[in-house]
Amino acid sequence: MRGVKKLSVYRDNELVGTLLDEKPIKFMYDSDWRKNHLESISPNINISQETHSGEPVESYFENLLPEAGIRDLLKLKYQVTSTFGLLGRIGGDTASDLTILIEGESPKPPKYKLITWQDIAELFTQQQGLIREIQEEEGIRISLAGAQRKLSICIDKDNNPLLPLESSPSTYIVKPDILGVEGVWASAINETMVMSLAARLDIGVAQVNYQPVARACIIKRYDRLLQNNGEIKKLHQLDLCQLDGKPSSTKYESDFGPTLLRCRELLSENGLIAADTKRFIQWIFFNLCVGNNDSHAKNISIYFTPNQGVRLTPFYDLISTSLYPGLSRKFAFNIGGESKPSDIKKAQIVNMAISLGFKPQYVIKIAEDISNNILKHLDSVSDEISIIASVGTEKTMIERLNQHISGNTKSFQKRLFTS
Numbered sequence: 100m101r102g103v104k105k106l107s108v109y110r111d112n113e114l115v116g117t118l119l120d121e122k123p124i125k126f127m128y129d130s131d132w133r134k135n136h137l138e139s140i141s142p143n144i145n146i147s148q149e150t151h152s153g154e155p156v157e158s159y160f161e162n163l164l165p166e167a168g169i170r171d172l173l174k175l176k177y178q179v180t181s182t183f184g185l186l187g188r189i190g191g192d193t194a195s196d197l198t199i200l201i202e203g204e205s206p207k208p209p210k211y212k213l214i215t216w217q218d219i220a221e222l223f224t225q226q227q228g229l230i231r232e233i234q235e236e237e238g239i240r241i242s243l244a245g246a247q248r249k250l251s252i253c254i255d256k257d258n259n260p261l262l263p264l265e266s267s268p269s270t271y272i273v274k275p276d277i278l279g280v281e282g283v284w285a286s287a288i289n290e291t292m293v294m295s296l297a298a299r300l301d302i303g304v305a306q307v308n309y310q311p312v313a314r315a316c317i318i319k320r321y322d323r324l325l326q327n328n329g330e331i332k333k334l335h336q337l338d339l340c341q342l343d344g345k346p347s348s349t350k351y352e353s354d355f356g357p358t359l360l361r362c363r364e365l366l367s368e369n370g371l372i373a374a375d376t377k378r379f380i381q382w383i384f385f386n387l388c389v390g391n392n393d394s395h396a397k398n399i400s401i402y403f404t405p406n407q408g409v410r411l412t413p414f415y416d417l418i419s420t421s422l423y424p425g426l427s428r429k430f431a432f433n434i435g436g437e438s439k440p441s442d443i444k445k446a447q448i449v450n451m452a453i454s455l456g457f458k459p460q461y462v463i464k465i466a467e468d469i470s471n472n473i474l475k476h477l478d479s480v481s482d483e484i485s486i487i488a489s490v491g492t493e494k495t496m497i498e499r500l501n502q503h504i505s506g507n508t509k510s511f512q513k514r515l516f517t518s
Contacts, residue, residue, distance in 0.1 A: 274290065
């Protein structure tokens with residue numbers, strides 16, 4: 100990597116353009132790509148213009164990288180600090196459909212290594228192990244956005260995990276328990292249960308299951324399609340920070356990131372259908388009821404699906420954060436002038452509805468349906484997840500989560516319908 104000043108950006112096997120290590124960072128569309136394609140990698144990096152630099156480029160590509168502490172560890176490991184430098188190290192398989200390689204390299208046929216769920220468990224609990232050895236030997240280059248450590252894998256027909264080598268695409272994301280955050284425990288079973296509850300409500304979420312050996316939440320990537328010939332097709336996606344030209348450090352409204360109104364505008368500007376707009380409202384109320392206060396703008400994305408156009412992606416990163424006493428008590432978004440969930444009442448919901456351009460009765464009906472359906476399905480989802488949970492902290496988490504979500508939801512209903 101030393102001395103590298105250019106990175107090649109591919110979609111499948113076609114060169115989209117070149118990322119240049121300049122100040123400010125620069126991206127140039129390839130001339131052949133511009134002749135043969137109409138689509139931009141981002142609305143803020145429009146294909147009508149060949150060269151782009153500065154904040155739009157930095158924001159788009161920076162949002163492909165891990166955040167916070169995970170990024171800091173990568174900086175130490177690779178002794179690079181810039182977006183360009185990190186992408187040169189780990190940009191081979193990013194969220195969305197881009198492959199980022201050192202100039203002169205081109206995408207290679209995918210390769211995978213058979214591993215075990217125990218190998219994955221050891222990766223997250225021990226200093227050494229098979230996966231770390233493979234990562235060092237094979238130079239795995241996978242970038243997963245977010246603030247939590249994760250592992251990208253594929254899963255074969257016999258449910259065996261496969262480790263992608265070099266820049267090979269993955270189809271699943273493994274999320275173990277969050278460590279190092281005071282008061283946070285059993286987060287993997289927490290996320291599995293909350294995601295499963297959302298799936299039962301049919302609001303459109305990524306497929307999820309719990310892997311007891313690895314003690315991890317396994318999420319199927321919605322931006323990857325397994326085709327009939329066995330090849331993996333990558334789908335282009337953009338989170339709302341990318342759409343708004345905001346870096347990941349401003350994903351929260353309190354950090355001057357996108358507001359709910361701005362999220363609504365961004366979705367409308369990109370031509371989302373009415374059903375997806377309704378899902379956006381459902382997402383707000385689901386997060387309020389389950390206590391997912393970390394539901395920020397990077398957790399809303401659009402993607403470009405075959406024969407369906409632009410759609411709101413399945414929801415992801417759904418977890419009850421308010422169950423943990425050390426995490427923020429404030430909701431990630433301001434709701435009608437209020438960000439403290441216990442103070443969000445009917446008046447705030449009405450104000451939110453009006454500001455977003457909806458009839459209050461329509462939004463209140465969605466809130467009523469979401470809260471009623473959570474209470475209807477909560478016990479059965481808890482029972483299903485409890486079957487695969489380990490005795491001890493995981494089963495305790497399910498019990499407490501059930502009580503916490505039930506109490507939150509009933510409290511929300513009381514404020515909404517009796518205020």
